[in-house]
Amino acid sequence: MNTTSHQRRNQGVLVVGQLLSGVGVASGVAVGGILAAQLTGTTAASGFVQTASALGAGLVAVPLANLAVRAGRRWALSTGFALGAVGAALVLLAASMGQFWLMAVGMLFFGSATASGLQARYAAVDGAAPEKAGRAMAIVIWATTVGSVAGPNLSEPGRLFGIRLGLVPLSGPFVFSLVAFVTAALVVGIFFLTPPASQQIAPKERTKTHGAWRALRLASHNPRALFALMAVTGGHAIMVGVMVMTPVAMNAHGHSLEVIGIVISLHILGMYAASPVFGWLVDRRGALSVVMIGCGIFLAAIAVGAVVSERSDPVLMSVALTMLGLGWSATLIGGSSLLNQSAPDELRVPLQGANDMMMNFGAAGMAALAGPVLALGGFFWVNMMALAVLIVMVTFGLRALRSTPEPAPEQKLSDPVS
Numbered sequence: 001m002n003t004t005s006h007q008r009r010n011q012g013v014l015v016v017g018q019l020l021s022g023v024g025v026a027s028g029v030a031v032g033g034i035l036a037a038q039l040t041g042t043t044a045a046s047g048f049v050q051t052a053s054a055l056g057a058g059l060v061a062v063p064l065a066n067l068a069v070r071a072g073r074r075w076a077l078s079t080g081f082a083l084g085a086v087g088a089a090l091v092l093l094a095a096s097m098g099q100f101w102l103m104a105v106g107m108l109f110f111g112s113a114t115a116s117g118l119q120a121r122y123a124a125v126d127g128a129a130p131e132k133a134g135r136a137m138a139i140v141i142w143a144t145t146v147g148s149v150a151g152p153n154l155s156e157p158g159r160l161f162g163i164r165l166g167l168v169p170l171s172g173p174f175v176f177s178l179v180a181f182v183t184a185a186l187v188v189g190i191f192f193l194t195p196p197a198s199q200q201i202a203p204k205e206r207t208k209t210h211g212a213w214r215a216l217r218l219a220s221h222n223p224r225a226l227f228a229l230m231a232v233t234g235g236h237a238i239m240v241g242v243m244v245m246t247p248v249a250m251n252a253h254g255h256s257l258e259v260i261g262i263v264i265s266l267h268i269l270g271m272y273a274a275s276p277v278f279g280w281l282v283d284r285r286g287a288l289s290v291v292m293i294g295c296g297i298f299l300a301a302i303a304v305g306a307v308v309s310e311r312s313d314p315v316l317m318s319v320a321l322t323m324l325g326l327g328w329s330a331t332l333i334g335g336s337s338l339l340n341q342s343a344p345d346e347l348r349v350p351l352q353g354a355n356d357m358m359m360n361f362g363a364a365g366m367a368a369l370a371g372p373v374l375a376l377g378g379f380f381w382v383n384m385m386a387l388a389v390l391i392v393m394v395t396f397g398l399r400a401l402r403s404t405p406e407p408a409p410e411q412k413l414s415d416p417v418s
Helices: 003-040 044-071 073-097 100-125 130-142 144-150 152-164 173-191 212-219 223-243 245-252 257-272 275-285 287-307 314-342 345-377 379-403 409-414
Strands: none
Touching: 003 044, 003 073, 003 100, 003 130, 003 144, 003 152, 003 173, 003 245, 003 257, 044 073, 044 100, 044 345, 073 100, 073 173, 100 130, 100 173, 100 314, 100 345, 130 144, 130 275, 130 314, 144 257, 152 173, 152 257, 212 223, 212 345, 223 245, 223 257, 223 287, 223 314, 223 345, 223 379, 245 257, 245 314, 245 345, 245 379, 257 314, 275 287, 275 314, 287 314, 287 379, 314 345, 345 379
């Protein structure tokens, strides 16, 4: 099989895996906060469940990157999806037992599927031509659209399915998550091909001397690499902090699961559907410019979210959450591409794992704060918390813009980190 056919085969496998994982993650996220609030009787607990999921994704990010170096992307991605399936099973058990602590443990494992889904974007770039790397990454991210949009709309069918099975009603969607994660692990584990020797992630003898922390230290000396880290981390934190509290806020205003599912579906559509456009812009206009576009979209989303906070109007909520998804897409694709362009080969995978760890820990912190902030001050202050993160991102972005000009496409992969 030639190089082009090899990459197309792997890209197809990644597309299927992302579709399945999108269903699994979105099914659980749509109802996880409400289920936690029911188990504990407090709104604040909804944020801590999402914190556990983000922490789980962060904790496995570096080990999965290390596994990718040692054994290949196939084993790393399939392992993450399998651990996510374990998490979904634990959430089902926790709901039946009425044990919040067990649900939190389950959501830690559940986050592993998110980590695999995120690292799939880097797997898509392995072996891609530099001038097409942005589009290669974006296609795999885009593949999550169908599953992620369908996931929240499975909330009500999942609830009814849970009742039919004799489960706690809101745990029903986690059955869909369990099946989706198991299938994704099998698809990637069986069909993903090991890249040719010329496209291996990095020489093992070189990556052993460059762990995640060393990669981060070296990246901190390059304004472009540092902004890439901040863009991916900050953008994900903003998105998670606002998104996970939206179902809880709307539920408190009396909106049905069907209405909440539509709003979250539009948000996820914004996250993934436009990714090919942002990938094309990365290849044509540069990664740093795309991240700054994402910051502008985030600002608009936060403004609308703050205005609508007191009444949770479904139409305006849909506008705010769709823009929130678009901002996330631009900062994730632009920031991830900028990171790849700014790191030499021997640091690239450790830095990828470190960045995914940062973005999930950042999201965990935002989710942990968002629950109490929503309970104490309402949805307006959740958006103000997101605005504070955005200001920090823009500050790093302006510094990166002043440091060096955007490199030409043929020079991008050769930029040193230090």
